Amino acid sequence: MVRTIELTKRQEHILDIVKENGPITGEQIADQLGLTRATLRPDLAILTMAGFLDARPRVGYFYTGKSGVQLLTENLQKIYVKDYQSIPVVVNENVSVYDAICTMFLEDVGTLFVVDQNTILVGVLSRKDLLRASIGKQELTTIPVNIIMTRMPNIAMCEREDLLIDIAKKLIEKQIDALPVVKKSDKGFEVIGRVTKTNITKAFVSLGDE
Amino acid sequence: MVRTIELTKRQEHILDIVKENGPITGEQIADQLGLTRATLRPDLAILTMAGFLDARPRVGYFYTGKSGVQLLTENLQKIYVKDYQSIPVVVNENVSVYDAICTMFLEDVGTLFVVDQNTILVGVLSRKDLLRASIGKQELTTIPVNIIMTRMPNIAMCEREDLLIDIAKKLIEKQIDALPVVKKSDKGFEVIGRVTKTNITKAFVSLGDE
Missing domain, CATH: 1.10.10.10 (Winged helix-like DNA-binding domain superfamily/Winged helix DNA-binding domain)
Structure with a gap:
């Protein structure tokens, strides 16, 4: 102790x-x-x-x-990603931007992970990406999310066994709100969780609790 | 120490x-x-x-x-709001939703505070509020932000001398991303800063740094 x-x-x-x-x-x-x-x-x-x-x-x-x-x-160094991670919310790469926005509101998350037909991570959509698209001139119900998402290999990721403090640093350095928690498979990376600044804030609060 | x-x-x-x-x-x-x-x-x-x-x-x-x-x-209990707060970004209550979205991108923040002509806090706009408005049927360039903002007295606030851990708890409980740091004046509350989950994440990271 x-x-x-x-x-x-x-x-x-x-x-x-x-x-x-x-x-x-x-x-x-x-x-x-x-x-x-x-x-x-x-x-x-x-x-x-x-x-x-x-x-x-x-x-x-x-x-x-x-x-x-x-x-x-x-x-x-005793607090791991797996202790604070949340359930990920994913959408298929072919859904429309409009549907992605609806999913974001329905699930009440700030970040969506985009997967291909094998449920392998191919992209990330932040609330900021969707807001930018929504004030553009394109028709939201017809453009697919893979046009506007941040795509592999430009996605910062983490694993269950990573230290939460390292992931907190990564969020700050990269100026992003969330990271997917992934598991490597032979086809790519499967999304098994998400770590957000909300999770970090909860960890911070828990340092003061029983 | x-x-x-x-x-x-x-x-x-x-x-x-x-x-x-x-x-x-x-x-x-x-x-x-x-x-x-x-x-x-x-x-x-x-x-x-x-x-x-x-x-x-x-x-x-x-x-x-x-x-x-x-x-x-x-x-x-030795970490205060004033140690980690950021500069607030404010818009006037009469600006359009479209202009507010542009300000949000220009300033790269996730929350805007809305003030009246006396620079007194009257509302809060989150990225979520703006995204919701942007997929609605209204014309973004003509509706003013005071139609869609969260308004006083339903705004959670904090002060420079508050403990950061208490504000972190408040962000979690109220499920919001940011709080205005305010100073009471005879006309109402002046916005003098902002505390976000990013600030809390930085405080968490700093616990592990020099």
Whole structure:
């Protein structure tokens, strides 16, 4: 189980001293702080047990290089796509833009995945793509979605076992709202889920919940 | 600064004992575990300094009731709306739906805030609202946005000093993508920012970064 603690100013100070001067003995740290070795003992114990410092007999304390941030990262490294993914909504590549818009409203999603007759991923449609098409001059009921979709291989994808934090980064970098969760088959990629900024927001909320 | 630590099995065990039997002396805990008081001293130090246990002279250790989850919550309670908000994009209530759609593409946002002549918030337009209007039968260049917008007082809002985690919860509960950040004036609410699921996703990513 991962717990969070708040280091005291003195503990942060000790970390700084060891970072700069390590390996360094407890006595030497105490000298620098103008405190007794006994006063520092609990602080050194907590820093060692928390993994920030390591101690070697007759050498002294040294900094492990693990920052609090890295340790927090270790926590985030336990949240996977599969823990937060949603069910994907797919349309066939031959449906009209108008029908795709209706599907988007019926299913209340912001992204549709487009598949071929073998249910293999061939494209992605965002609400933005559909809005752009809807103010164009074309007849929405006759143009098929494969004219306006983002198509393979320009589709960012992810897998169930990916870390959610990595996918969150990808969404930000690529400035998109959702990624398909895929499974590779011999014909291509099957869409088995979706990860959206809503899923990430839920994960963020859950960090504050039981 | 908040740090994350992983408690050992023995430390979790001590927590359980104190939860059930506290207040309890170090000796008594040692007895229950079949260990010496000296062996336990560093564990008790770390649990006390981390805020899980409290010790009172001649009484013993007791459980503070702070779980790791609560302590993590304390971390999230330091992230405010103002730390992650974006610049708002506003349109006047008299502009046409067509112009609003163009603004949305030009500014590359998913939500527009609608203001009156005093730049006071009167409505919200999501990409979904605009997409719905665009497949309707009306002429987009002639209908004003105030016909299709979500209007006051049905608008969820937030303030700079709100906790981001609370706003993330609100976005999930209300199933919306963005909230205006407002400042109350004598005429109503001025829009001074926006918080979106993108901002929340960035905050989530930042938990894993320096």
